[in-house]
Amino acid sequence: MSSTTADRAQRRRAPHLGPERRRPHVLDAARAIAVADGIGAVTVGSVATAMGVTRPVVYACFSDRVELVDALLDRESADLLDAILTALHSSADINDPERAFVDGFRALLSAAAAAPDTWRLVFSGEPDPAIAERFRAAKAHVQTQATEWIRPAMERWWETADLERKLPVLIDLFLSACESAVRSLLDTSNDWGPDDLGTLVGKAIHRAFAEA
Template identity: 55%
Template structure:
Protein backbone atom coordinates (compact mmCIF):
# COMPACT_ATOMS: atom_id res chain seq x y z
CA UNK A 1 0.00 0.00 0.00
CA UNK A 2 1.33 3.48 -0.95
CA UNK A 3 0.86 5.96 1.88
CA UNK A 4 0.18 9.67 1.49
CA UNK A 5 3.60 10.52 2.88
CA UNK A 6 5.21 8.28 0.27
CA UNK A 7 3.21 9.99 -2.50
CA UNK A 8 4.28 13.37 -1.19
CA UNK A 9 7.93 12.32 -1.10
CA UNK A 10 7.82 11.13 -4.69
CA UNK A 11 5.93 14.22 -5.86
CA UNK A 12 8.82 16.44 -4.79
CA UNK A 13 11.17 14.51 -7.08
CA UNK A 14 9.42 15.87 -10.17
CA UNK A 15 11.26 19.17 -9.78
CA UNK A 16 9.95 22.74 -9.85
CA UNK A 17 9.98 23.24 -13.64
CA UNK A 18 7.86 20.17 -14.34
CA UNK A 19 5.57 20.80 -11.39
CA UNK A 20 4.73 24.50 -11.93
CA UNK A 21 1.93 23.93 -14.49
CA UNK A 22 0.24 21.45 -12.15
CA UNK A 23 0.58 23.90 -9.25
CA UNK A 24 -1.09 26.63 -11.31
CA UNK A 25 -3.85 24.23 -12.36
CA UNK A 26 -4.52 23.39 -8.72
CA UNK A 27 -4.51 27.07 -7.75
CA UNK A 28 -6.92 27.84 -10.58
CA UNK A 29 -9.33 25.13 -9.46
CA UNK A 30 -9.34 26.53 -5.93
CA UNK A 31 -9.82 30.11 -7.18
CA UNK A 32 -12.73 29.18 -9.44
CA UNK A 33 -14.42 27.19 -6.68
CA UNK A 34 -13.76 29.41 -3.66
CA UNK A 35 -12.30 32.70 -4.93
CA UNK A 36 -8.77 34.05 -5.13
CA UNK A 37 -8.70 34.66 -1.39
CA UNK A 38 -8.80 30.90 -0.82
CA UNK A 39 -5.63 30.30 -2.82
CA UNK A 40 -2.86 29.74 -0.29
CA UNK A 41 0.30 27.67 -0.35
CA UNK A 42 -1.25 25.28 2.16
CA UNK A 43 -4.48 24.95 0.17
CA UNK A 44 -2.65 24.20 -3.07
CA UNK A 45 -0.37 21.70 -1.33
CA UNK A 46 -3.35 19.98 0.22
CA UNK A 47 -5.21 19.72 -3.08
CA UNK A 48 -2.16 18.16 -4.71
CA UNK A 49 -1.35 15.85 -1.79
CA UNK A 50 2.17 17.25 -1.47
CA UNK A 51 3.97 19.12 1.27
CA UNK A 52 4.18 22.92 1.36
CA UNK A 53 7.95 22.90 0.62
CA UNK A 54 7.11 21.31 -2.75
CA UNK A 55 4.95 24.34 -3.61
CA UNK A 56 7.51 26.76 -2.20
CA UNK A 57 10.14 25.22 -4.48
CA UNK A 58 7.96 26.29 -7.41
CA UNK A 59 6.78 29.67 -6.09
CA UNK A 60 8.45 31.37 -3.10
CA UNK A 61 5.24 32.90 -1.75
CA UNK A 62 1.50 33.25 -2.31
CA UNK A 63 1.80 36.58 -4.14
CA UNK A 64 4.21 35.14 -6.70
CA UNK A 65 1.94 32.14 -7.18
CA UNK A 66 -1.13 34.31 -7.76
CA UNK A 67 0.77 36.59 -10.11
CA UNK A 68 1.91 33.61 -12.19
CA UNK A 69 -1.62 32.19 -12.29
CA UNK A 70 -3.26 35.43 -13.35
CA UNK A 71 -0.55 36.17 -15.89
CA UNK A 72 -0.98 32.74 -17.45
CA UNK A 73 -4.75 32.99 -17.65
CA UNK A 74 -4.89 36.58 -18.89
CA UNK A 75 -2.35 35.84 -21.64
CA UNK A 76 -4.33 32.78 -22.67
CA UNK A 77 -7.53 34.81 -22.86
CA UNK A 78 -5.83 37.61 -24.77
CA UNK A 79 -4.47 35.12 -27.31
CA UNK A 80 -7.95 33.64 -27.84
CA UNK A 81 -9.47 37.09 -28.35
CA UNK A 82 -6.80 38.15 -30.83
CA UNK A 83 -7.19 34.86 -32.70
CA UNK A 84 -10.92 35.59 -32.99
CA UNK A 85 -10.20 39.03 -34.44
CA UNK A 86 -7.71 37.65 -36.93
CA UNK A 87 -10.09 34.90 -38.04
CA UNK A 88 -12.81 37.42 -38.96
CA UNK A 89 -12.44 38.50 -42.58
CA UNK A 90 -14.56 38.72 -45.68
CA UNK A 91 -16.68 40.95 -47.87
CA UNK A 92 -19.97 40.38 -46.01
CA UNK A 93 -19.88 42.69 -42.94
CA UNK A 94 -22.55 40.89 -40.92
CA UNK A 95 -21.07 37.45 -41.54
CA UNK A 96 -17.61 38.74 -40.71
CA UNK A 97 -18.79 39.99 -37.33
CA UNK A 98 -20.68 36.75 -36.69
CA UNK A 99 -17.57 34.72 -37.53
CA UNK A 100 -15.45 36.81 -35.15
CA UNK A 101 -17.87 36.48 -32.25
CA UNK A 102 -18.24 32.76 -32.94
CA UNK A 103 -14.49 32.17 -32.78
CA UNK A 104 -14.25 34.12 -29.53
CA UNK A 105 -17.24 32.51 -27.83
CA UNK A 106 -16.20 28.98 -28.78
CA UNK A 107 -12.84 29.72 -27.13
CA UNK A 108 -14.74 30.87 -24.03
CA UNK A 109 -16.96 27.78 -24.02
CA UNK A 110 -13.89 25.54 -24.28
CA UNK A 111 -12.31 27.01 -21.10
CA UNK A 112 -15.06 28.68 -19.08
CA UNK A 113 -13.22 28.30 -15.75
CA UNK A 114 -10.28 30.38 -16.97
CA UNK A 115 -12.50 33.16 -18.28
CA UNK A 116 -14.67 33.05 -15.15
CA UNK A 117 -11.59 33.44 -12.97
CA UNK A 118 -10.60 36.69 -14.64
CA UNK A 119 -14.04 38.17 -15.19
CA UNK A 120 -15.52 37.22 -11.82
CA UNK A 121 -12.53 38.45 -9.81
CA UNK A 122 -12.04 41.89 -11.32
CA UNK A 123 -12.29 43.80 -8.03
CA UNK A 124 -8.96 42.22 -7.06
CA UNK A 125 -6.30 44.87 -7.88
CA UNK A 126 -3.89 42.41 -9.46
CA UNK A 127 -6.60 40.93 -11.67
CA UNK A 128 -7.76 44.42 -12.64
CA UNK A 129 -4.22 45.39 -13.68
CA UNK A 130 -3.76 42.35 -15.90
CA UNK A 131 -7.23 42.66 -17.43
CA UNK A 132 -6.68 46.36 -18.14
CA UNK A 133 -3.39 45.58 -19.88
CA UNK A 134 -4.99 42.83 -21.98
CA UNK A 135 -7.90 45.13 -22.80
CA UNK A 136 -5.56 47.84 -24.13
CA UNK A 137 -3.94 45.33 -26.45
CA UNK A 138 -7.35 44.14 -27.66
CA UNK A 139 -8.40 47.74 -28.31
CA UNK A 140 -5.25 48.28 -30.39
CA UNK A 141 -5.82 45.09 -32.36
CA UNK A 142 -9.51 45.89 -32.85
CA UNK A 143 -8.65 49.34 -34.16
CA UNK A 144 -6.25 47.92 -36.73
CA UNK A 145 -8.92 45.47 -37.89
CA UNK A 146 -12.08 47.60 -37.74
CA UNK A 147 -10.88 50.96 -39.10
CA UNK A 148 -10.05 49.74 -42.64
CA UNK A 149 -13.13 47.49 -42.63
CA UNK A 150 -15.42 50.45 -41.95
CA UNK A 151 -13.83 52.41 -44.76
CA UNK A 152 -14.17 49.47 -47.14
CA UNK A 153 -17.72 48.42 -46.23
CA UNK A 154 -19.53 51.67 -45.53
CA UNK A 155 -17.14 54.57 -46.19
CA UNK A 156 -17.95 55.78 -42.66
CA UNK A 157 -17.86 59.56 -42.47
CA UNK A 158 -15.73 61.35 -39.86
CA UNK A 159 -14.20 57.96 -39.01
CA UNK A 160 -11.21 59.25 -37.06
CA UNK A 161 -13.47 61.08 -34.61
CA UNK A 162 -15.98 58.23 -34.28
CA UNK A 163 -13.45 55.40 -34.05
CA UNK A 164 -12.72 55.48 -30.27
CA UNK A 165 -16.45 55.22 -29.51
CA UNK A 166 -16.95 52.46 -32.07
CA UNK A 167 -14.02 50.44 -30.75
CA UNK A 168 -15.23 50.80 -27.16
CA UNK A 169 -18.65 49.57 -28.29
CA UNK A 170 -17.11 46.52 -29.92
CA UNK A 171 -14.79 45.58 -27.03
CA UNK A 172 -17.56 46.11 -24.46
CA UNK A 173 -19.88 43.91 -26.50
CA UNK A 174 -17.25 41.15 -26.50
CA UNK A 175 -16.98 41.38 -22.71
CA UNK A 176 -20.78 41.27 -22.37
CA UNK A 177 -21.03 38.21 -24.62
CA UNK A 178 -18.29 36.47 -22.65
CA UNK A 179 -20.14 37.07 -19.38
CA UNK A 180 -23.27 35.51 -20.84
CA UNK A 181 -21.38 32.40 -21.95
CA UNK A 182 -19.64 31.88 -18.59
CA UNK A 183 -22.87 32.35 -16.65
CA UNK A 184 -23.89 28.82 -15.56
CA UNK A 185 -27.56 29.81 -15.81
CA UNK A 186 -27.37 30.85 -19.47
CA UNK A 187 -29.19 28.92 -22.16
CA UNK A 188 -27.34 30.60 -25.04
CA UNK A 189 -25.04 28.54 -27.24
CA UNK A 190 -21.88 30.13 -28.58
CA UNK A 191 -23.25 29.94 -32.13
CA UNK A 192 -26.62 31.52 -31.32
CA UNK A 193 -25.06 34.30 -29.27
CA UNK A 194 -22.47 34.98 -31.99
CA UNK A 195 -25.24 35.35 -34.55
CA UNK A 196 -27.12 37.80 -32.31
CA UNK A 197 -24.11 39.95 -31.48
CA UNK A 198 -22.78 39.84 -35.04
CA UNK A 199 -26.07 41.08 -36.44
CA UNK A 200 -26.36 43.83 -33.81
CA UNK A 201 -22.80 45.05 -34.27
CA UNK A 202 -23.02 45.11 -38.05
CA UNK A 203 -26.27 47.10 -37.83
CA UNK A 204 -24.78 49.55 -35.34
CA UNK A 205 -21.66 50.14 -37.42
CA UNK A 206 -23.69 50.47 -40.61
CA UNK A 207 -25.60 53.40 -39.13
CA UNK A 208 -22.56 55.09 -37.56
Template identity: 55%
Template sequence: MGSRSAVRPRQRAQHLGPERRRPQVLDAALRIAVEDGIAAVTVAAVAERMNVTRPVVYACFADRVELLEALIRREERVLLDGIVAALPRRRVEADEEVFVEGFRALLETVAARPDTWKLLSGNPDPAVVHSFGRGRQVALERCTRRLRPTLRAWGIADAERKLPALVELWVSAGEGAVRTLLSGEGDWTPEDLGAFVGAAVYRALRGA
Protein backbone atom coordinates in the same frame (compact mmCIF):
# COMPACT_ATOMS: atom_id res chain seq x y z
CA MET B 1 2.75 2.49 9.07
CA GLY B 2 -0.21 4.61 7.94
CA SER B 3 1.73 7.87 8.36
CA ARG B 4 4.62 6.59 6.22
CA SER B 5 2.23 5.66 3.38
CA ALA B 6 0.58 9.07 3.61
CA VAL B 7 3.92 10.84 3.20
CA ARG B 8 5.10 8.72 0.28
CA PRO B 9 3.01 10.44 -2.50
CA ARG B 10 4.41 13.82 -1.48
CA GLN B 11 7.97 12.58 -1.87
CA ARG B 12 7.18 11.25 -5.36
CA ALA B 13 5.53 14.54 -6.33
CA GLN B 14 8.80 16.39 -5.74
CA HIS B 15 10.55 14.21 -8.32
CA LEU B 16 8.49 15.73 -11.15
CA GLY B 17 10.60 18.88 -10.99
CA PRO B 18 9.47 22.52 -11.14
CA GLU B 19 9.07 22.72 -14.93
CA ARG B 20 6.65 19.82 -15.09
CA ARG B 21 4.96 20.81 -11.84
CA ARG B 22 4.21 24.47 -12.65
CA PRO B 23 1.18 23.82 -14.91
CA GLN B 24 -0.31 21.58 -12.20
CA VAL B 25 0.25 24.26 -9.58
CA LEU B 26 -1.49 26.82 -11.78
CA ASP B 27 -4.38 24.44 -12.45
CA ALA B 28 -4.86 23.92 -8.72
CA ALA B 29 -4.69 27.68 -8.09
CA LEU B 30 -7.30 28.30 -10.78
CA ARG B 31 -9.71 25.80 -9.24
CA ILE B 32 -9.32 27.41 -5.82
CA ALA B 33 -9.82 30.92 -7.26
CA VAL B 34 -13.01 29.93 -9.08
CA GLU B 35 -14.46 27.97 -6.18
CA ASP B 36 -13.48 30.19 -3.25
CA GLY B 37 -12.26 33.49 -4.70
CA ILE B 38 -8.76 34.63 -5.58
CA ALA B 39 -8.08 35.69 -1.98
CA ALA B 40 -8.23 32.00 -1.04
CA VAL B 41 -5.29 31.18 -3.30
CA THR B 42 -2.29 30.74 -1.02
CA VAL B 43 0.77 28.53 -1.23
CA ALA B 44 -0.60 26.44 1.63
CA ALA B 45 -4.01 26.06 -0.03
CA VAL B 46 -2.47 25.05 -3.35
CA ALA B 47 -0.19 22.53 -1.65
CA GLU B 48 -3.13 21.05 0.21
CA ARG B 49 -5.22 20.84 -2.97
CA MET B 50 -2.37 19.02 -4.74
CA ASN B 51 -1.55 16.84 -1.71
CA VAL B 52 2.06 17.99 -1.70
CA THR B 53 4.20 19.95 0.73
CA ARG B 54 4.60 23.71 0.46
CA PRO B 55 8.27 23.44 -0.63
CA VAL B 56 7.02 21.71 -3.79
CA VAL B 57 4.98 24.80 -4.64
CA TYR B 58 7.77 27.17 -3.61
CA ALA B 59 10.10 25.34 -5.98
CA CYS B 60 7.81 26.49 -8.80
CA PHE B 61 6.99 30.02 -7.63
CA ALA B 62 8.88 32.19 -5.16
CA ASP B 63 5.74 33.37 -3.38
CA ARG B 64 1.97 33.80 -3.66
CA VAL B 65 2.20 36.97 -5.72
CA GLU B 66 4.45 35.35 -8.33
CA LEU B 67 2.05 32.40 -8.50
CA LEU B 68 -0.98 34.67 -9.02
CA GLU B 69 0.83 36.75 -11.64
CA ALA B 70 1.71 33.61 -13.59
CA LEU B 71 -1.87 32.35 -13.34
CA ILE B 72 -3.33 35.63 -14.60
CA ARG B 73 -0.85 35.81 -17.48
CA ARG B 74 -1.60 32.24 -18.55
CA GLU B 75 -5.38 32.69 -18.48
CA GLU B 76 -5.16 36.08 -20.23
CA ARG B 77 -3.35 34.44 -23.12
CA VAL B 78 -6.15 31.91 -23.50
CA LEU B 79 -8.85 34.56 -23.47
CA LEU B 80 -6.95 36.93 -25.75
CA ASP B 81 -6.62 34.20 -28.34
CA GLY B 82 -10.40 34.00 -28.36
CA ILE B 83 -10.81 37.77 -28.55
CA VAL B 84 -8.37 38.01 -31.45
CA ALA B 85 -10.43 35.35 -33.21
CA ALA B 86 -13.37 37.76 -33.00
CA LEU B 87 -11.56 40.30 -35.16
CA PRO B 88 -12.23 40.45 -38.91
CA ARG B 89 -9.21 38.91 -40.57
CA ARG B 90 -10.24 37.68 -44.01
CA ARG B 91 -10.32 41.12 -45.57
CA VAL B 92 -10.35 44.79 -44.62
CA GLU B 93 -13.95 45.38 -45.72
CA ALA B 94 -15.43 42.77 -43.37
CA ASP B 95 -19.00 41.62 -43.87
CA GLU B 96 -21.55 40.27 -41.39
CA GLU B 97 -20.34 36.69 -41.76
CA VAL B 98 -16.86 37.63 -40.59
CA PHE B 99 -18.23 39.16 -37.38
CA VAL B 100 -20.52 36.18 -36.76
CA GLU B 101 -17.64 33.74 -37.18
CA GLY B 102 -15.49 35.82 -34.84
CA PHE B 103 -18.02 35.99 -32.02
CA ARG B 104 -18.70 32.29 -32.35
CA ALA B 105 -14.97 31.61 -32.00
CA LEU B 106 -14.79 33.78 -28.89
CA LEU B 107 -17.75 32.07 -27.23
CA GLU B 108 -16.48 28.62 -28.10
CA THR B 109 -13.17 29.51 -26.43
CA VAL B 110 -14.97 30.64 -23.30
CA ALA B 111 -17.28 27.61 -23.28
CA ALA B 112 -14.22 25.37 -23.38
CA ARG B 113 -12.54 27.22 -20.48
CA PRO B 114 -15.20 29.04 -18.45
CA ASP B 115 -12.94 29.21 -15.40
CA THR B 116 -10.62 31.55 -17.30
CA TRP B 117 -13.34 34.15 -17.67
CA LYS B 118 -14.53 33.71 -14.09
CA LEU B 119 -11.00 34.37 -12.82
CA LEU B 120 -10.32 37.43 -14.96
CA SER B 121 -13.73 39.01 -14.45
CA GLY B 122 -13.80 38.48 -10.68
CA ASN B 123 -12.78 40.89 -7.95
CA PRO B 124 -9.01 41.50 -8.12
CA ASP B 125 -6.80 40.60 -5.21
CA PRO B 126 -4.99 43.63 -3.72
CA ALA B 127 -1.65 41.85 -4.13
CA VAL B 128 -2.04 41.69 -7.92
CA VAL B 129 -4.63 44.40 -8.59
CA HIS B 130 -2.39 45.98 -11.23
CA SER B 131 -2.59 42.81 -13.32
CA PHE B 132 -6.35 42.85 -13.71
CA GLY B 133 -7.58 44.76 -16.74
CA ARG B 134 -4.28 44.30 -18.56
CA GLY B 135 -5.80 41.74 -20.92
CA ARG B 136 -8.73 44.00 -21.73
CA GLN B 137 -6.39 46.85 -22.61
CA VAL B 138 -4.50 44.58 -24.99
CA ALA B 139 -7.83 43.55 -26.54
CA LEU B 140 -8.80 47.20 -27.04
CA GLU B 141 -5.48 47.94 -28.73
CA ARG B 142 -5.76 44.98 -31.08
CA CYS B 143 -9.37 45.77 -31.93
CA THR B 144 -8.37 49.35 -32.70
CA ARG B 145 -5.68 48.21 -35.13
CA ARG B 146 -8.11 45.87 -36.88
CA LEU B 147 -11.12 48.17 -37.00
CA ARG B 148 -9.40 51.33 -38.22
CA PRO B 149 -8.84 50.17 -41.85
CA THR B 150 -12.27 48.52 -41.90
CA LEU B 151 -14.03 51.78 -40.99
CA ARG B 152 -12.05 53.59 -43.67
CA ALA B 153 -12.94 50.94 -46.25
CA TRP B 154 -16.59 51.29 -45.31
CA GLY B 155 -16.36 55.03 -45.81
CA ILE B 156 -17.54 55.85 -42.28
CA ALA B 157 -17.65 59.62 -41.84
CA ASP B 158 -15.30 61.00 -39.20
CA ALA B 159 -14.01 57.46 -38.66
CA GLU B 160 -10.98 58.34 -36.52
CA ARG B 161 -13.05 60.27 -33.98
CA LYS B 162 -15.62 57.50 -33.78
CA LEU B 163 -13.05 54.70 -33.59
CA PRO B 164 -12.49 54.59 -29.78
CA ALA B 165 -16.23 54.52 -29.07
CA LEU B 166 -16.84 51.81 -31.64
CA VAL B 167 -13.97 49.68 -30.34
CA GLU B 168 -15.37 49.97 -26.82
CA LEU B 169 -18.78 48.95 -28.14
CA TRP B 170 -17.25 45.94 -29.87
CA VAL B 171 -15.26 44.72 -26.87
CA SER B 172 -18.12 45.37 -24.45
CA ALA B 173 -20.46 43.39 -26.69
CA GLY B 174 -18.06 40.47 -26.49
CA GLU B 175 -17.90 40.70 -22.71
CA GLY B 176 -21.67 40.88 -22.49
CA ALA B 177 -22.06 37.87 -24.77
CA VAL B 178 -19.68 35.88 -22.57
CA ARG B 179 -21.62 36.77 -19.42
CA THR B 180 -24.88 35.79 -21.12
CA LEU B 181 -23.46 32.47 -22.22
CA LEU B 182 -22.06 31.60 -18.80
CA SER B 183 -25.23 32.65 -16.99
CA GLY B 184 -27.19 29.94 -18.77
CA GLU B 185 -30.11 32.30 -19.29
CA GLY B 186 -31.88 31.96 -22.62
CA ASP B 187 -30.39 28.52 -23.25
CA TRP B 188 -27.90 29.96 -25.75
CA THR B 189 -25.23 27.90 -27.48
CA PRO B 190 -21.94 29.55 -28.56
CA GLU B 191 -23.04 29.12 -32.18
CA ASP B 192 -26.47 30.74 -31.78
CA LEU B 193 -25.35 33.55 -29.47
CA GLY B 194 -22.32 34.25 -31.65
CA ALA B 195 -24.56 34.58 -34.68
CA PHE B 196 -26.92 36.94 -32.88
CA VAL B 197 -24.31 39.20 -31.28
CA GLY B 198 -21.98 39.13 -34.28
CA ALA B 199 -24.76 40.29 -36.59
CA ALA B 200 -25.86 42.98 -34.13
CA VAL B 201 -22.32 44.34 -33.72
CA TYR B 202 -21.72 44.33 -37.47
CA ARG B 203 -24.90 46.32 -38.10
CA ALA B 204 -24.08 48.78 -35.32
CA LEU B 205 -20.59 49.40 -36.66
CA ARG B 206 -21.64 49.45 -40.29
CA GLY B 207 -24.30 52.05 -39.63
CA ALA B 208 -22.12 54.28 -37.47
Protein backbone atom coordinates in the same frame (compact mmCIF):
# COMPACT_ATOMS: atom_id res chain seq x y z
CA MET C 1 -5.04 0.60 1.92
CA SER C 2 -6.68 3.18 4.19
CA SER C 3 -7.41 6.70 2.89
CA THR C 4 -4.79 8.09 5.30
CA THR C 5 -2.15 5.66 4.06
CA ALA C 6 -3.06 6.43 0.44
CA ASP C 7 -2.78 10.17 1.09
CA ARG C 8 0.65 9.70 2.62
CA ALA C 9 1.78 7.58 -0.31
CA GLN C 10 0.56 10.22 -2.76
CA ARG C 11 2.43 12.93 -0.86
CA ARG C 12 5.65 10.87 -0.92
CA ARG C 13 5.33 10.32 -4.66
CA ALA C 14 4.40 13.91 -5.54
CA PRO C 15 7.95 15.37 -5.73
CA HIS C 16 8.97 12.72 -8.26
CA LEU C 17 7.13 14.62 -11.01
CA GLY C 18 9.67 17.41 -10.79
CA PRO C 19 9.05 21.17 -10.59
CA GLU C 20 8.95 21.80 -14.33
CA ARG C 21 6.22 19.24 -14.96
CA ARG C 22 4.33 20.18 -11.82
CA ARG C 23 4.17 23.98 -12.30
CA PRO C 24 1.19 23.90 -14.70
CA HIS C 25 -0.73 21.72 -12.23
CA VAL C 26 0.11 24.11 -9.40
CA LEU C 27 -1.17 27.04 -11.46
CA ASP C 28 -4.33 25.13 -12.39
CA ALA C 29 -5.03 24.53 -8.70
CA ALA C 30 -4.32 28.18 -7.89
CA ARG C 31 -6.71 29.30 -10.63
CA ALA C 32 -9.50 27.08 -9.30
CA ILE C 33 -9.04 28.55 -5.83
CA ALA C 34 -9.01 32.11 -7.19
CA VAL C 35 -12.18 31.56 -9.19
CA ALA C 36 -13.99 30.00 -6.23
CA ASP C 37 -12.76 32.17 -3.35
CA GLY C 38 -10.82 35.13 -4.78
CA ILE C 39 -7.15 35.72 -5.43
CA GLY C 40 -6.59 36.42 -1.73
CA ALA C 41 -7.35 32.78 -0.98
CA VAL C 42 -4.44 31.60 -3.12
CA THR C 43 -1.60 30.64 -0.80
CA VAL C 44 1.08 27.99 -0.88
CA GLY C 45 -0.83 26.13 1.81
CA SER C 46 -4.21 26.28 0.07
CA VAL C 47 -2.71 25.13 -3.22
CA ALA C 48 -0.87 22.27 -1.53
CA THR C 49 -4.08 21.18 0.18
CA ALA C 50 -6.07 21.36 -3.06
CA MET C 51 -3.46 19.23 -4.83
CA GLY C 52 -3.03 16.74 -1.99
CA VAL C 53 0.68 17.43 -1.66
CA THR C 54 2.93 18.96 0.96
CA ARG C 55 3.97 22.62 0.92
CA PRO C 56 7.59 21.84 -0.07
CA VAL C 57 6.25 20.40 -3.34
CA VAL C 58 4.69 23.78 -4.15
CA TYR C 59 7.74 25.67 -2.90
CA ALA C 60 9.86 23.62 -5.30
CA CYS C 61 7.86 25.23 -8.12
CA PHE C 62 7.47 28.77 -6.77
CA SER C 63 9.58 30.42 -4.08
CA ASP C 64 6.64 32.11 -2.33
CA ARG C 65 3.02 33.20 -2.71
CA VAL C 66 3.95 36.39 -4.58
CA GLU C 67 5.79 34.46 -7.27
CA LEU C 68 2.93 31.95 -7.49
CA VAL C 69 0.24 34.61 -7.92
CA ASP C 70 2.36 36.57 -10.41
CA ALA C 71 2.89 33.45 -12.49
CA LEU C 72 -0.82 32.67 -12.40
CA LEU C 73 -1.84 36.16 -13.54
CA ASP C 74 0.88 36.24 -16.19
CA ARG C 75 -0.29 32.93 -17.64
CA GLU C 76 -3.99 33.68 -17.54
CA SER C 77 -3.70 37.21 -18.95
CA ALA C 78 -1.45 35.95 -21.76
CA ASP C 79 -3.87 33.13 -22.58
CA LEU C 80 -6.81 35.52 -22.52
CA LEU C 81 -5.09 38.04 -24.76
CA ASP C 82 -4.03 35.37 -27.23
CA ALA C 83 -7.58 34.00 -27.44
CA ILE C 84 -9.11 37.43 -28.03
CA LEU C 85 -6.57 38.47 -30.65
CA THR C 86 -6.89 35.14 -32.44
CA ALA C 87 -10.66 35.62 -32.56
CA LEU C 88 -10.29 39.19 -33.77
CA HIS C 89 -7.91 38.24 -36.56
CA SER C 90 -9.87 35.15 -37.57
CA SER C 91 -12.19 37.27 -39.71
CA ALA C 92 -9.77 39.92 -40.92
CA ASP C 93 -9.73 38.79 -44.56
CA ILE C 94 -13.46 38.20 -45.04
CA ASN C 95 -15.17 40.51 -47.53
CA ASP C 96 -18.67 39.91 -46.15
CA PRO C 97 -18.96 42.25 -43.12
CA GLU C 98 -21.76 40.39 -41.36
CA ARG C 99 -19.88 37.12 -41.75
CA ALA C 100 -16.76 38.80 -40.38
CA PHE C 101 -18.51 39.81 -37.17
CA VAL C 102 -20.29 36.48 -36.78
CA ASP C 103 -17.11 34.47 -37.32
CA GLY C 104 -15.19 36.68 -34.92
CA PHE C 105 -17.73 36.31 -32.12
CA ARG C 106 -18.01 32.58 -32.73
CA ALA C 107 -14.24 32.24 -32.43
CA LEU C 108 -14.18 34.32 -29.25
CA LEU C 109 -16.93 32.28 -27.61
CA SER C 110 -15.35 28.99 -28.67
CA ALA C 111 -12.16 30.11 -26.93
CA ALA C 112 -14.14 31.02 -23.81
CA ALA C 113 -15.89 27.66 -23.84
CA ALA C 114 -12.53 25.89 -24.12
CA ALA C 115 -11.03 27.72 -21.10
CA PRO C 116 -13.94 28.88 -18.93
CA ASP C 117 -11.96 29.26 -15.70
CA THR C 118 -9.60 31.77 -17.31
CA TRP C 119 -12.56 33.98 -18.15
CA ARG C 120 -14.26 33.37 -14.82
CA LEU C 121 -11.08 34.53 -13.11
CA VAL C 122 -11.39 37.86 -14.90
CA PHE C 123 -15.03 38.35 -13.98
CA SER C 124 -14.84 37.04 -10.41
CA GLY C 125 -11.66 38.97 -9.68
CA GLU C 126 -12.60 42.37 -11.09
CA PRO C 127 -12.63 44.14 -7.68
CA ASP C 128 -9.17 42.76 -6.84
CA PRO C 129 -6.48 45.30 -7.82
CA ALA C 130 -3.95 42.59 -8.63
CA ILE C 131 -6.25 41.04 -11.20
CA ALA C 132 -7.84 44.24 -12.47
CA GLU C 133 -4.49 45.81 -13.31
CA ARG C 134 -3.29 42.83 -15.35
CA PHE C 135 -6.44 42.46 -17.35
CA ARG C 136 -6.88 46.20 -17.79
CA ALA C 137 -3.54 46.22 -19.59
CA ALA C 138 -4.65 43.30 -21.75
CA LYS C 139 -7.91 45.09 -22.55
CA ALA C 140 -6.02 48.21 -23.61
CA HIS C 141 -3.97 46.12 -26.03
CA VAL C 142 -7.12 44.52 -27.42
CA GLN C 143 -8.67 47.96 -27.84
CA THR C 144 -5.70 49.08 -29.92
CA GLN C 145 -5.80 45.94 -32.04
CA ALA C 146 -9.57 46.17 -32.52
CA THR C 147 -9.27 49.77 -33.64
CA GLU C 148 -6.58 48.85 -36.16
CA TRP C 149 -8.87 46.16 -37.61
CA ILE C 150 -12.21 47.96 -37.47
CA ARG C 151 -11.17 51.38 -38.80
CA PRO C 152 -10.08 50.22 -42.29
CA ALA C 153 -12.92 47.69 -42.38
CA MET C 154 -15.52 50.39 -41.86
CA GLU C 155 -13.88 52.60 -44.45
CA ARG C 156 -13.90 49.74 -46.95
CA TRP C 157 -17.35 48.38 -46.22
CA TRP C 158 -19.44 51.48 -45.56
CA GLU C 159 -17.30 54.60 -46.08
CA THR C 160 -18.54 55.72 -42.68
CA ALA C 161 -18.78 59.49 -42.38
CA ASP C 162 -17.07 61.23 -39.45
CA LEU C 163 -15.42 57.94 -38.58
CA GLU C 164 -12.73 59.22 -36.25
CA ARG C 165 -15.35 60.85 -34.03
CA LYS C 166 -17.55 57.75 -33.95
CA LEU C 167 -14.82 55.14 -33.70
CA PRO C 168 -14.06 55.37 -29.93
CA VAL C 169 -17.75 54.91 -29.14
CA LEU C 170 -18.05 51.98 -31.53
CA ILE C 171 -14.93 50.30 -30.15
CA ASP C 172 -16.33 50.59 -26.60
CA LEU C 173 -19.57 49.07 -27.87
CA PHE C 174 -17.67 46.24 -29.53
CA LEU C 175 -15.61 45.41 -26.42
CA SER C 176 -18.68 45.59 -24.19
CA ALA C 177 -20.46 43.19 -26.53
CA CYS C 178 -17.52 40.80 -26.33
CA GLU C 179 -17.62 40.82 -22.54
CA SER C 180 -21.40 40.49 -22.40
CA ALA C 181 -21.34 37.58 -24.84
CA VAL C 182 -18.74 35.70 -22.80
CA ARG C 183 -20.65 36.32 -19.57
CA SER C 184 -23.82 34.95 -21.18
CA LEU C 185 -21.98 31.88 -22.46
CA LEU C 186 -20.56 31.11 -19.02
CA ASP C 187 -23.90 31.62 -17.29
CA THR C 188 -25.08 28.11 -16.50
CA SER C 189 -28.69 29.25 -16.27
CA ASN C 190 -28.99 29.43 -20.06
CA ASP C 191 -28.26 27.02 -22.89
CA TRP C 192 -26.31 29.18 -25.33
CA GLY C 193 -23.53 27.58 -27.34
CA PRO C 194 -20.63 29.42 -29.00
CA ASP C 195 -22.09 29.17 -32.51
CA ASP C 196 -25.66 30.27 -31.86
CA LEU C 197 -24.69 33.02 -29.41
CA GLY C 198 -21.88 34.17 -31.69
CA THR C 199 -24.32 34.40 -34.58
CA LEU C 200 -26.81 36.42 -32.53
CA VAL C 201 -24.28 38.89 -31.15
CA GLY C 202 -22.26 39.10 -34.36
CA LYS C 203 -25.32 40.02 -36.41
CA ALA C 204 -26.45 42.59 -33.83
CA ILE C 205 -23.07 44.31 -33.68
CA HIS C 206 -22.78 44.22 -37.46
CA ARG C 207 -26.07 46.08 -37.75
CA ALA C 208 -24.95 48.68 -35.21
CA PHE C 209 -21.70 49.31 -37.08
CA ALA C 210 -23.36 49.33 -40.50
CA GLU C 211 -25.95 51.89 -39.40
CA ALA C 212 -23.30 54.13 -37.83
